[in-house]
Amino acid sequence: MKRVTLKAVVDKDLCVGCRICEKVCPVYAISVVDRKATVQDDKKCRGCANCADRCPRYAIKMVERDDPFDVGVDVSKVDYSKIRALCEKAHVNPEQVLCYCVGVRAEEAAAALLMGATTPEEVSSMTGMRTGCTIECIQPLLRLVEAAGNELHPNPNGWQWYGVTTTAWDFPQEVKEKYNSRGFYFDEDRELLDRIVKQGAEKEGD
């Protein structure tokens, strides 16, 4: 859940319509219309500041909202066994924090997917996930979207994300063997991550 307190405001005199803002927005809230960046419905903006921080003309400012609001998904509306199954498929614990900035846990992202979200952007819009730094939680977000049965299609005109990468569970064995002696603890870390994924499962089963 996120309290959205900021929104992007464009100075149209400074904007040159370069479209960088729309390439970096994690929820597609800003786009160039008639050669000017435009936030057509400011309720869609989740206040991450990517557009403001990458605008080469400093044409976008984040301003405090007069009407702050909350976004989030009520996990209790979804069968928790389905949430857990989806999370386990993506190798995360439902209670694990995925988005360190906003504090969104895996269960909330999973619930968004089970309630109909099919893309990373929709999950971000519904939960606020990946609307802080917009960096660190992209991989588990992509994993969850894919685990929910959705195909991933990066935006060919944007830079929002490009694709999934390797994990502890598909890491090549020959690479492990090559570098194990250099201080990397590949298998031990995988075992640790697996223990995390399973935490709490037995209790729910009871």
Place this chain on the structure above:
Amino acid sequence: MDNKLMHPPIMPIAAKPSQYGIDPALVKKRVAEMPGMVSVRLQELFPDLPEVIYPGPEGALDRLYELAKEELRKVDMSMIKPDQSVNVLASHHGFTLLGGQPYAILLKAIRDIVIEKTGCKNVRLRAGVGMRFRETEEYIKRYGLDEYYEGKAKGVAPIDEGIPIETEIGTLYGIKAIYDADWIIHAHHTDVREVHFHRQIDKAVKPFSMSYARIESRSTYHQNLGPRAANFTARAIFESKFVQSKFAFGAFLSVGPHGVIGVDADNDLYAINDRATFIGCQLYGKVMTLFGKIDECIAVLDFPCPVPYVFSAGVIYANFVGANADLYDMEGTPLPPYTWYTEAFYNKQGKPFLKQTPPLNPAIKMCVHNYAWTGYPSAFFSEHIPTVVVGAEQAKMFDTEPMNLKYMDHAVIAKTTEQAMEFAYNVTGTDKVIIFDGAMGGLNCSESLAKLLIEKAPAVSELVEKELMPKWFRQRGVDMSVLERLKG
């Protein structure tokens, strides 16, 4: 008490104008100025620390520039042809070291010697960031690097256009602008900074998976591999055919916790890495181990950087919150008290999933946040350590910043620095204070804490040299005899 080892406080690093921090005019008082504060010098605590070039007497920065040029002239640059292009790759963190000037000087020296040795004039600066996408833009202006690089200097961010890089572990992604030249020069430093993340494994390579990398690669590091395998992301990218085809050499500012030791430039990045490992384990390892001996304290944040990155004696706050564990011990500390993996592994009741997860350093009885920036998710710290933030303006800034919306949910506000410290003294009952204000060459602290540090330092030094370093190197597959030679 050995009063000879206590000195008046060292001038803290000044507050700096930035979109990530409050107006420096609002920083009315530095905690180092308050009654009862002293400083201790690291070379007096640990007499075997090497001599430094900076901080030093007048002209020290000029001497550093000359030394940097001298070292760079020894590097093979014959692969760079006059009609080609070169990207000098920098990272935000270098500018936070020792006031920022030493790193800026290295970047200037690199440009000058590349032109001198190769005749190539198309030398560009590409400065990557952590999570504050405008941060290096600010530094480029502050240190005149835009003019020095004749307009060819720019900050790059992990959400900028990317480029796929094929590696031994599949496709990872770099920032396109980092690699848009014929050659790249990796301009970095030996400061250890985030030991909790990289664990001093391939530290010299890390920017290839961070400040030079796209979000996909950075998330691989912090979410996909685990706390002791994470930094392999960096090695995978660096060793890719694509990066190797562009890599010319590395040029590092050799820094210890007490200052700039020298400049290390080499075509072999892993040779630099071995030397950096030595500095990281021996020099920084002693300070970190010493910090782990602090039994109770008030930690003061008073430096122009985000909460986890404020410095005391070369150690960042994010490492001090883990000083109750040995962050270099790969087997004894599988999950440090603070990493993003650890933070992720706390349940909804605020308890760790695994019972053996060490808590944030219980010696920190309270944190006084006198001055520190936004731009890094820091709520985990205020959630687990009682925190007082000085000034409503600073509190408001955190309360509306996208990465810190919950930081103030767990912190209280004091109107002044004096009131914050008084509150901390009264509530905690301790008079031991450690100040993370970037004091160069030593650290500022209360007299009572200085006494403890002075008492413990000799035994810590022996412990690190005789017991811990051999273990740390063994775990990293590093031959001690090689490092003995490096020492010489």
